[in-house]
Amino acid sequence: MRSFKDIIGQEHIKEYLQNAISQRKISHAYIIQGEHFSGKEFIAKVFAATLQCEEQLSEPCGKCRSCKQFQTGNQPDIIYVGHEKPNSIGVEDVRSQINGDILIKPYSSPYKIYIINEGEKMTPQAQNALLKTLEEPPAYAVVLILTTNLEELLPTILSRCVVLRMKPVQDELVKEYLKRELMIPDYKADICVAFARGNIGQAKQLATSEEFENIRNEALSLVKNIRNMELHEVMSAIKRIREYHIDVNEYLDVLSIWYRDVLLFKATNDTNHLVFREEIPYIRKAADKSAYEGIENILKALDNAKNRLHANVNFELVMELLFITIQEN
Numbered sequence: 001m002r003s004f005k006d007i008i009g010q011e012h013i014k015e016y017l018q019n020a021i022s023q024r025k026i027s028h029a030y031i032i033q034g035e036h037f038s039g040k041e042f043i044a045k046v047f048a049a050t051l052q053c054e055e056q057l058s059e060p061c062g063k064c065r066s067c068k069q070f071q072t073g074n075q076p077d078i079i080y081v082g083h084e085k086p087n088s089i090g091v092e093d094v095r096s097q098i099n100g101d102i103l104i105k106p107y108s109s110p111y112k113i114y115i116i117n118e119g120e121k122m123t124p125q126a127q128n129a130l131l132k133t134l135e136e137p138p139a140y141a142v143v144l145i146l147t148t149n150l151e152e153l154l155p156t157i158l159s160r161c162v163v164l165r166m167k168p169v170q171d172e173l174v175k176e177y178l179k180r181e182l183m184i185p186d187y188k189a190d191i192c193v194a195f196a197r198g199n200i201g202q203a204k205q206l207a208t209s210e211e212f213e214n215i216r217n218e219a220l221s222l223v224k225n226i227r228n229m230e231l232h233e234v235m236s237a238i239k240r241i242r243e244y245h246i247d248v249n250e251y252l253d254v255l256s257i258w259y260r261d262v263l264l265f266k267a268t269n270d271t272n273h274l275v276f277r278e279e280i281p282y283i284r285k286a287a288d289k290s291a292y293e294g295i296e297n298i299l300k301a302l303d304n305a306k307n308r309l310h311a312n313v314n315f316e317l318v319m320e321l322l323f324i325t326i327q328e329n
Contacts, residue, residue, distance in 0.1 A: 001062035001071055004046055007039065008177050008200050009169030016164065017047050018058045026051065026111070027153040027162045028044070031119070031145045031153070034166030037201030037314075040146040043166075044115050045070075048078045051142065052109040055189050066109060077109035081116045091125040099133055102141050111142050111254070119145035120152035127154045135281060168198020178207050187278045191216065194257050194275045217255035226326055227289065233326075238319045248309060256302045262286045263295045274299045292328030301325040 032040045033230045054064035083089040106112045178184040196203035206212045266287035303323040305322045
């Protein structure tokens with residue numbers, strides 16, 4: 001059974017929650033804020049399972065009735081709040097699943113715990129309905145709101161909750177996790193770590209994604225050959241991005257990391273800190289052919305391309321200008 005020791009990083013949150021458990025000072029409401037895939041729900045589930053564990057320890061025992069119910073998804077006093085509309089949690093969702101249920105005492109546990117995932121999707125009306133419960137909750141009630149964006153929550157909700165903000169996990173810990181749990185080879189783990197930027201769930205997704213592997217291969221094929229490509233070949237490369245339904249942001253991220261590697265190698269002649277270490281012959285070649293200013297121009301062009309695409313500038317035009325800049329530098 002998963003427990004606090006299985007949470008990678010987030011020591012400040014683990015310490016806070018475990019202290020609250022050991023001292024029996026449990027708040028009625030918590031907000032856990034973090035990026036998508038960062039592990040908010042994992043932390044909430046471990047906390048909930050520990051609170052309901054019959055052994056009343058700082059970790060769930062995994063053996064009592066409550067823990068066994070939790071592992072099969074049948075713990076009756078841990079409620080996952082759902083919503084009918086995909087992009088919003090409405091007032092009726094809150095009224096029917098929380099307000100209309102919370103006054104019923106727990107079936108067999110010390111607490112009745114409500115986990116609201118994607119809390120930023122609560123409408124203002126839904127948040128105001130929840131606020132009534134948070135103002136005068138029963139002693140046994142615990143509400144866990146998980147969100148990517150605190151700004152979407154009303155100040156009155158924030159003021160009544162303990163807010164726990166997740167931090168990026170250290171690269172070394174993410175890499176160690178990928179190698180240990182998923183048996184990812186060293187060089188591939190480095191690439192996933194570079195993209196995930198401290199988000200362990202994102203790193204895990206990338207490590208097991210065939211689509212990401214395709215994006216990586218397509219981008220590396222371009223940077224290895226772009227200096228010798230004719231215009232029609234450049235246009236074909238742009239067309240393939242669309243045809244393969246490649247995530248253009250991830251594609252541009254691959255290019256950015258590649259040229260940062262080129263810049264780093266040109267400055268240090270050291271391969272130890274490169275993400276694409278296995279591509280060192282091509283990195284050395286690119287470093288020899290480009291000046292420092294040229295590589296920096298490419299990195300700026302990649303940032304500009306992202307901003308222009310975000311502003312809905314024509315895709316083909318943005319990518320053509322980018323690729324010409326790469327060729328010229």
